Structures are given as C-alpha cells and as structure tokens.
Amino acid sequence: MTTHPETGDDAGVYRTLLESTQAIPWRIDWASARFTYIGPQIERVLGWPQDSWKTVEDWAMRIHAEDRQKTVDFCVSQSQQGTDHEADYRALTADGDYVWIRDVVHVIRRADGSVDCLVGFMFDISERKRAEDKILQLQKELEALSYRDPLTGIANRRMFDRILDVEWGKARALGAPLSLVMVDIDYFKQYNDRYGHPQGDACLKEVARVLDRAAARTRDLCARLGGEEFALVLPATDEAAALAVAARCARRLAQAALPHAGSAVADIVTCSMGVATIVPGSQDQPAGLVEVADTRLYRAKAAGRNRIAGSAG
Template sequence: MNAILCPAVSGPCDPPGVYRTLLESTKAIPWRIDWSTMQFTYIGPQIEALLGWSPASWLSVNDWAERMHPEDRQKTVDFCVAQSQQGVDHEADYRALTRDGDYVWIRDVVHVVRKPDGSVEALVGFMFDITERKQAEDKILQLQRDLEALSYRDSLTGIANRRMFDTMYPVEWAKAQATGEPLSLVMIDIDYFKQYNDRYGHVQGDACLRRVAAVLDTCASRSRDLCARFGGEEFVLLLPATDAEAARGVAERCRKLLRNEAITHASSGAGRTVTISMGAATIVPGSHDDAAVFLDRVDRRLYQAKSAGRDQVCDSEA
C-alpha cells in the first residue's frame, strides 16, 4: 500500500501522477500519517465531499480524533494506537463529524508501514463511508429485538406469555434466595370459561380473555411485577418482594376491578358476570426449597378456590 501511495520515495510525500489519479477516483478515501510527527502527509480530496472538511484542515491525528463522535472517540483512539504500536494492521468503525454537525459512519482500514529496522514509519489506509450499511444493520438489530419481544408476548391478550413467566420466575426465585425477600405467586382462572365460549362463541371468548388480561395487568403495577397468560383461561401474577398480606391485597384488587368491568356471563354458576378464582402463596425461598414445588402449591390453592365455590382467593392450605 505504501508503494502505491509513495512509489520509490522515502519520507513524507504526496502521491504523484497516475497514482494520484487512481486514488482520487475511488470512493475510498486514502490517507497517510507520519508516525514520528503524527501529522497527515496526505489525505484524499474525497474527504471534503463526504465530511465537508477540506483536505488542508487535516493536519494531525488530533484533527482525526476531534472530528469523532464523543461516544466513539476514546475507545477508537485507544484501540488504534495500541494496534499501531504493536505493528498490527487493523480496522475501526466510528462516527465522524461533518462540518454541518451531522455524523457519518466511517470504517478506517489501517496498514502499518515499517522501516528496515522494524520500527514504525507511517500509517497508511483508507476511509470508507459505511453509513448505509450501519443503518441496515441497525434495522436488522431492531427487527431482531422486536421479534424477541414478540416471542415473550401473548399474541391474543398482549400481556406476557408463558415463556416470559418461565424465564423470569427462576430469576426472581434466585433473587429472593439471595436477598431474603418474600416472593409471591397468584394463579388465576376465569370461572366457567368453557360455558362462556359455548354460549357466546369463541370470538367473544377471545374478547373476554383480552379484557380480563388488561384488568390483571393493571394489578401488576410495579416494575418487577409480572402478569402473564399461563395457558388457556389461566393467568399468573409474579410478585417479587411481596409478603402474604400484600399478595392477597393484589388478588382482591383483581377481583374488584374485574367485578367493575361487569362482563355479562349468563351461563356462570358463580354469578351473572365473569369472575375469577385465585390461589396465592408466599415464600422466602431457602437453599432446600424448590421453585417447581412452590408453583404446584399455588396451583393446588387455585383449585381449592374453585372447589369452594369459585369467585374467591385461597391463600392457605385446606
């Protein structure tokens, strides 16, 4: 690369003749920095079309560093200096400041030129505009994030799904073990939901599920609380740092808010509107406790509530 930039010439130079024509006809922007002075000895005129800064304004590596996004500057400079000192060719991506105050993504491809004794003589390289590529990569990353978020969301109700609960439950269990804070679970089932579907149809049944989910989700009001659809007409509330009294309060609030919704259910055996049955339990998990066993305990309490007549909370063993 140095032979192309400075053929048969030693020391600082400006590429002559045909080499200049070749270099300056590409979109890639060539440059050369003298290692001993850290001064630019050449930079292609294409730099002005890309960034707005004239070639004459690129005097030293300080100009290069100062025309870099503040978030990229330190790590990029440190990386390039370290690689250059070791004589290692390298690449660096960063946002470069334009004269108009915007930023352009640049990829610098750097080659280290050595003297006969092995010491560094110069750095030569090319700058490439990779803004469009970065924008495309950002779109792909955002799509991946969106898809991941969708994979943890129940498509019908819009709240978290079973996968999200299965992911967060062991995390909160481990936190509760480490901190000694109580962890509460509330399992929820819509009463006589099969009869609701039979009477009103599955379209109305889906609408009912969405309304119930929205009510329950408002009760998981803190940042770490989680309301998830557990399956079918069952839901679960994961309530970290919540004692038994507070957990029952959350459950009763769910019943009250749903009662206020007054969703007609003429085929219910528990009233004339849609109701829910709930099982609740609280634990400060120790090293010998098992998260699956605790979940099963909460589930048994849910079915105690259903066996006792529905539309109620069971938070103790029968």
C-alpha cells in the same frame, strides 16, 4: 502537506488509482503524527478541505464526542503494538452532521520492528449502519413480540418462566419473599359456548387488562399462561400482601361486570385464584412454587370457585 503517497515515474498512476476509488486513502507519519497524504474524496464525504487534515489531532477532533476517546485509545494502542486493525466510528462533517466511517489501518514497520507509518482507507458505511440498525430494531421488536401473548398483549408463558427465574434468584440472594398468584376464569368453556369465541377473546382481553392493572408495581408481572389461565409474579411480597393483590383483582373484575349467564357461581365473569409465597432456600426450585400455587388454585375451584385459596384455606 504531501499531496500524493509516492514519488517517481509511477506517482501519477498511483495517485489516479487511489483517487478513483470510493474509499478515502490516507497516510500518517508515526514520528510526527502528521498526515502525509489523504485522498481528495475526504471533502466529498465529510466536507472538510483536503489540506485541512494536517495532524492526528485533526482526525481525533473530527470524531463524534461519544466515539472519540474509545476510538482514539483503541487505534493508538493497536498501532503501538504494530497490529493492523479496523475501527467504526461517527465522523463529524463540516456542516455539523456525522457520517459512519470504517477506518482500515495497516501498520508499516521498519526492519528493526519499529513503526514507520500508518496507511489505510476510510470507508463511508452510513448506509450499511442504517440497514444494520434497522435489522437490530426489527430483531428487538420480534424478541419483544416473542414474549407477548398475541391476543391480550400481556406477557406470555415464555416471559413468565424467564421472569420467575430472575426474581427467584433475587429473592434467594436477598432472603426476600416471592409470591405467585395463579388465576383461572370460572366456567370459561361455558362462556365460549354461550357467547361465541370472538366474545370469548374479548373477555380474555378484559380479564388480562384488569389483572395487569391490579399488579401495579414496576416489577410485578401479569402473564397469560394459556387458555383462560393467568399468573401474577409478585417480588418482595409476603403472603398477606399477595392475598390483598388477589382480592383487588377479584374486586376490580367484579366492577368490570362482564355478563356470564353460563356461570354456576355468578351472573358475571369471576375467577378462582391460588396464592403461594416462599423465601427461596438453596434447595428450593421455582417449579415447587408453581406447584403449590396450582394446588391452591384447584382447591379454590373444588371449593366452589369465585374464591382465593392461600395457605390457610
């Protein structure tokens, strides 16, 4: 294995420059697929002896198994086309760990255009990757928070709108029913006036917990739309099943027995609900379903509250 990339009077100068960098320089002869040079920095970074890097196979087998095939295929393809390229991958260390590497590759071609050799630098980008991963995790956490109601922890209006659109598309494609239950806490202003806003917040949290548990299937969504208004999105659910879910919500809220001395319909916290169901057609829109459920919710409130209104009443 050649220990330096140049010959002649300048060999020592080139070698000193190359070997004083943090990056790891290397050269591969294209015809033989053998390393003709790799910097001694490789041993410090990955632990493999400098003279153990003999062929492209040595490089490939020291790539993490999950990254190996796609990295090798990409680099070979780009090199065959004579295209300079970069590749990020996890390189295995001699002690069984891995280091994130960015390989920057330059293709050297002969006068006739054929590939003569590949030269490049390997950079240890582990710290950068850790920072990037942390940023991505923070972004995911922030995105998750942006879809959550900060008080109750359930989905917010933004998530409700997004999920309703998604489930609407699925229901229309499959010809399946989609149900929506709009929920409003009865006499909540009076509750706040009597017990104070901190207790009102506690009430909202408990109602959210009850509703969320009542909508128990994985795809069911419970969201707080604002104030004391909530909604349940129930995919693949006909009206009878949606009315049963609403009744379960009312029953469990009654079991929670949150005192409400300011209510005109009961001595505990109750809710009014409007239920709407549709098998979406090509001309229908989600806003139409929301409007119907809202209309039925206000019908329930006008009829005396603490009740559920569907298509029949």
